[in-house]
Amino acid sequence: xxxxxxxxxxxxxxxxxxxxxxxxxxxxxxxxxxxxxxxxxxxxxxx
Numbered sequence: 001x002x003x004x005x006x007x008x009x010x011x012x013x014x015x016x017x018x019x020x021x022x023x024x025x026x027x028x029x030x031x032x033x034x035x036x037x038x039x040x041x042x043x044x045x046x047x
Contacts, residue, residue: 015023030038 014020
């Protein structure tokens with residue numbers, strides 16, 4: 001059975017929309033297009 005008191009103690013509210021946008025936009029982790037560009041750029045500079 002679910003212990004609601006325990007679950008409420010573990011609860012962490014989600015970010016507000018503005019805070020979530022800031023967290024996403026300030027994240028410098030490269031995405032797949034950045035990685036592909038780096039790979040292709042590296043191959044072209046070797047030739």
